[in-house]
Amino acid sequence: MNQQLGKHCVKLIFGLKQSLRRGHRELITAASVAVCVLLLHSIGLLQSLELAALDQFFRLRPNEPPEERITIVVIDETDLDEVGSWPIPDTNIAQLLQKLNVHKPRAIGLDIYRNLPVDHGNQELRDVYESMPNLIGIELLTNDKNVTVLPPPGLNQDQVGFNNVLYDVDGKVRRSLLYWHVKSQLHESFALKLALLYLKSKGITPNKAKSNPEYLQLGKAVFTRFQANDGAYVRADDRGYQILTNFPKPKCQSSSGEFYSFRQVSMKDVLADKVEENLIKNRIILIGSTAPSLQDFVFIPYSSSLMGTAKPVPGIQLQAYFISELISAAVQGRPLLKVWPDLVEFLWIFIWSYLGAVTTWRIRDAIRNLLSILVSCFVLTLSAYLAFLYGWWIPIIPSLFSFGSSAIWITSNIAHMQEEWKRSKEFLNHVINTISDPIFVKNEQHQWIVLNEAYCRFIGYPNKLLIEKSDYDFFPKHEADVFREQDDLVFQTQQPQEHEEEFTNADGQTHQIATKRSLHKDAAGNLFLVGVIRDFTQRKVMEDRLKCTAAELFRSNNEFKLKEDHLRYLAYHDPLTGLSNRKFFTEQLYESLDWAQHNNLLLGVLFIDLDGFKQVNDTLGHETGDRLLMTIAGRLSNSLRASDTVSRLGGDEFTVILRAIPNVQIAAKVAEKILSSIIKPIVIDGDAIRISASIGISVYPYNSQDSETLIKQADAAMYRAKRLGKNRYEFA
Numbered sequence: 190m191n192q193q194l195g196k197h198c199v200k201l202i203f204g205l206k207q208s209l210r211r212g213h214r215e216l217i218t219a220a221s222v223a224v225c226v227l228l229l230h231s232i233g234l235l236q237s238l239e240l241a242a243l244d245q246f247f248r249l250r251p252n253e254p255p256e257e258r259i260t261i262v263v264i265d266e267t268d269l270d271e272v273g274s275w276p277i278p279d280t281n282i283a284q285l286l287q288k289l290n291v292h293k294p295r296a297i298g299l300d301i302y303r304n305l306p307v308d309h310g311n312q313e314l315r316d317v318y319e320s321m322p323n324l325i326g327i328e329l330l331t332n333d334k335n336v337t338v339l340p341p342p343g344l345n346q347d348q349v350g351f352n353n354v355l356y357d358v359d360g361k362v363r364r365s366l367l368y369w370h371v372k373s374q375l376h377e378s379f380a381l382k383l384a385l386l387y388l389k390s391k392g393i394t395p396n397k398a399k400s401n402p403e404y405l406q407l408g409k410a411v412f413t414r415f416q417a418n419d420g421a422y423v424r425a426d427d428r429g430y431q432i433l434t435n436f437p438k439p440k441c442q443s444s445s446g447e448f449y450s451f452r453q454v455s456m457k458d459v460l461a462d463k464v465e466e467n468l469i470k471n472r473i474i475l476i477g478s479t480a481p482s483l484q485d486f487v488f489i490p491y492s493s494s495l496m497g498t499a500k501p502v503p504g505i506q507l508q509a510y511f512i513s514e515l516i517s518a519a520v521q522g523r524p525l526l527k528v529w530p531d532l533v534e535f536l537w538i539f540i541w542s543y544l545g546a547v548t549t550w551r552i553r554d555a556i557r558n559l560l561s562i563l564v565s566c567f568v569l570t571l572s573a574y575l576a577f578l579y580g581w582w583i584p585i586i587p588s589l590f591s592f593g594s595s596a597i598w599i600t601s602n603i604a605h606m607q608e609e610w611k612r613s614k615e616f617l618n619h620v621i622n623t624i625s626d627p628i629f630v631k632n633e634q635h636q637w638i639v640l641n642e643a644y645c646r647f648i649g650y651p652n653k654l655l656i657e658k659s660d661y662d663f664f665p666k667h668e669a670d671v672f673r674e675q676d677d678l679v680f681q682t683q684q685p686q687e688h689e690e691e692f693t694n695a696d697g698q699t700h701q702i703a704t705k706r707s708l709h710k711d712a713a714g715n716l717f718l719v720g721v722i723r724d725f726t727q728r729k730v731m732e733d734r735l736k737c738t739a740a741e742l743f744r745s746n747n748e749f750k751l752k753e754d755h756l757r758y759l760a761y762h763d764p765l766t767g768l769s770n771r772k773f774f775t776e777q778l779y780e781s782l783d784w785a786q787h788n789n790l791l792l793g794v795l796f797i798d799l800d801g802f803k804q805v806n807d808t809l810g811h812e813t814g815d816r817l818l819m820t821i822a823g824r825l826s827n828s829l830r831a832s833d834t835v836s837r838l839g840g841d842e843f844t845v846i847l848r849a850i851p852n853v854q855i856a857a858k859v860a861e862k863i864l865s866s867i868i869k870p871i872v873i874d875g876d877a878i879r880i881s882a883s884i885g886i887s888v889y890p891y892n893s894q895d896s897e898t899l900i901k902q903a904d905a906a907m908y909r910a911k912r913l914g915k916n917r918y919e920f921a
Contacts, residue, residue, distance in 0.1 A: 477505025
């Protein structure tokens with residue numbers, strides 16, 4: 190069983206090594222491609238493509254319910270024509286704010302720079318500012334005083350938020366800035382200010398996240414801070430507290446039938462009291478320009494399209510997206526856009542690189558290979574899109590690029606291998622036909638690819654019938670199993686092997702062959718198993734005959750030895766009790782005395798005679814007496830050491846040789862042990878028989894130095910013990 194277990198372990202190890210060798214090419218290809226793709230990613234060459242792919246995910250995402258918490262008051266070209274100037278006079282702005290405040294909005298965001306008075310009504314506008322604590326104005330923060338736009342005069346600092354916008358390398362906005370330190374002073378964004386005003390009524394205030402105290406938590410949402418290399422970004426500006434914006438996609442229909450992302454009313458309608466109260470009450474009201482002439486537009490992911498020109502969105506609508514995302518995340522737990530750690534992204538790219546290599550290598554058929562590649566790309570894209578819907582930005586362009594590059598690399602490698610394979614087959618075919626021994630060449634699929642004429646004659650089939658077939662197509666299964674096992678062993682170990690096998694040809698004749706297998710590799714890495722066959726059938730027949738003759742001689746010799754051992758046993762053992770007999774006792778005593786003399790040791794001889802044994806024979810019969818003697822023999826053997834010898838001299842007389850005893854007291858203790866053992870009742874056929882023994886002890890060299898005298902003295906001591914009352918021992 191241990192040998193079988195060891196064999197299975199060896200096969201398992203060899204199988205693992207073979208699998209690693211087969212996957213060696215795929216692993217190297219996948220690792221090389223992954224490193225190249227990561228290098229391209231690290232220098233930003235894939236950034237634009239990845240951002241464009243993200244934009245398409247935004248466009249493909251399903252529409253969300255209408256945003257009922259935000260209304261935009263738009264200032265369009267019609268409003269500018271009616272007012273007749275830009276900036277809009279302070280009087281008009283004051284009237285607009287008063288009209289809106291009547292309907293008790295939750296918060297009002299004025300996304301218009303009002304850092305300087307405009308015409309008349311500035312004081313009136315200041316008074317309105319003071320009367321509206323829920324009003325938030327804007328400022329533009331920069332480190333350059335010439336570019337900075339100050340907040341509206343008359344508004345507290347708590348009522349001002351910056352509206353700085355972060356642009357990516359392609360000019361689009363995909364990030365939102367929540368906090369910014371300027372000259373050691375913390376500033377909040379316009380969108381965050383308005384969102385906090387709205388959330389305050391729901392008991393939601395900003396806190397430090399439990400998972401990371403450096404992150405902001407609002408209600409159900411933790412806002413992970415953007416880092417310079419998150420997602421597709423490469424060394425992006427990550428100053429301030431930025432987040433990746435997961436733009437919502439609300440859809441609502443205006444009274445005119447047009448679709449908008451957010452509810453919109455015109456400034457003209459507000460001033461004319463034509464706006465329904467429910468569009469203002471308890472909502473966040475954003476005031477900003479949508480007039481093309483003012484050029485307050487930005488590009489966001491929804492601006493992109495597969496066909497046609499990108500369409501920008503007004504800046505006020507961008508702020509609405511920011512606010513909607515903050516509120517939805519805090520109140521409803523809407524997913525924020527997150528990215529994987531760098532290590533996980535690297536592993537993801539490597540996995541797809543490896544899949545590209547494995548798919549192309551394992552599936553050699555061109556059509557099936559193309560279909561598998563298309564399916565894999567679809568699965569990758571679908572996985573990335575589904576993850577995006579749950580708030581995860583998974584790198585798709587680097588993954589697709591690594592998958593495709595690995596597939597192309599492996600395809601070119603396969604083409605090179607096939608060309609080398611063709612050349613190798615032609616060369617092998619030319620060489621092996623010059624050799625008289627049967628020779629075959631197999632590929633890694635165990636198919637014959639080259640056979641010489643000698644092999645075809647030996648097997649009895651033509652070459653055309655054998656090529657690209659396997660052993661299982663022509664040989665009995667038990668023979669094919671052996672051939673396959675030996676082939677696998679060579680492929681696994683890559684070491685030459687020679688093995689004796691049975692081989693049945695086309696005529697049904699079975700040959701005894703020795704096959705030497707070796708592995709060869711061409712310039713492209715293709716493996717060939719070359720086998721050379723030697724037929725030794727006649728020699729095997731002679732060897733088998735010799736083996737049979739030798740086996741018969743061995744059997745006869747073994748039987749003779751068994752008979753000899755049996756006769757020797759009978760000569761030296763008592764047939765009734767199995768103990769050694771008088772002859773064996775005499776020889777052992779002589780040898781033991783010689784050993785004791787050479788080693789200067791004591792030796793004891795015990796002569797034992799059963800008391801009352803004749804009475805048992807007379808009253809209970811000889812059969813009972815024999816069984817009694819066998820029981821006594823067993824008790825004597827159990828009372829002695831393994832080095833001691835107990836013998837039956839005949840009748841009810843027994844002797845014991847005690848070797849290497851340190852003193853005579855040991856002999857006395859052994860005698861006491863024997864007496865205690867014998868005197869115990871013996872039950873035979875329901876009768877409890879009690880019997881005792883008398884023991885005489887002689888000790889070498891105290892009593893004598895020859896065996897006969899020691900036996901006589903022990904015998905005399907035994908008779909003295911009987912005279913003194915039996916069931917006792919006496920020393921000579």
